Amino acid sequence: MVGVAPLVAEIDAGLADAAFGAALRQAARGASCFLISGDLSAPIGRDAEWIALLAETPALPVVVAEGAVGLRGLALMLLADLAFAGPDARWAGPEHASLSELAAIRLGPLAARQMAMSSDPVAALVAAGQVARVDDPLNMARAQAVALTGTAQRLRRGWRAARDLPSDEALTYGGWFNAVETKEEV
Known part of the structure; x- marks a missing residue:
């Protein structure tokens, strides 16, 4: 793991599942963004607890895909x-049927x-807007991660609230949380 900028942790996707x-976990202690790059061609092993960890972390995940993309990269x-x-x-x-859920x-x-x-799920993710195809993905990802360090965790919490709460509660939470973060009177 190499720090790109304060609060941005760069993690090698080519590590074994347990090491990844x-x-x-180590980066989540202080980073507001994870920049994950490297070899994305690996399968998903039995020790893939990182999927739930990455889904629920307060840090904003930014992923770079270059070359071959396997099941781990698609996840x-x-x-x-x-x-x-x-x-x-x-x-x-x-x-890639195992990633349907x-x-x-x-x-x-x-x-x-x-x-x-x-037959090309990477192209499908680009078409769906989940992935942006760019000429220099690593530098684009680094620039975006650095630009978002101040708001990344707030964005993640808001998106999680929108996903997990009924809409009226998510909107109330968003208003309350933004007031607390910006020190406005509630």
Whole structure:
């Protein structure tokens, strides 16, 4: 793990599942953003507790895909709040049906079905707006992560509230939380 800027933790996606989970836990203690890059071609192993950890962390995940993308890379792109793919990023896995539930949670049922039926799920994620295809994904991701360090955790909490709470409670929570963060009178 290498720090890119204060509050941005860069994590190598090519680590074994247990080491990857440990790096995420360690970075979650102080980072407001995770920048995850490296080898995304790996499968998902048995010790994939990192999926739940990344889904619930208060830090904002930013993922960079270049070259071959396997099941781990596809899961990371689904879990990311920002994902960037280089021109050479391509699906290299045998199948991706095992990520159907995660895709439905993150993309909604229609885009999840489109991804499930696609022979190129990376292109499907680009078409759904989950991933941006750019010429220099690592530098774009670094710039975005640094730009979001001040608001990343607030964004994640708001998005989680919108996902987990009824709409009226999520809106009330958002208003209250923004008032507390900006020191406005409630």
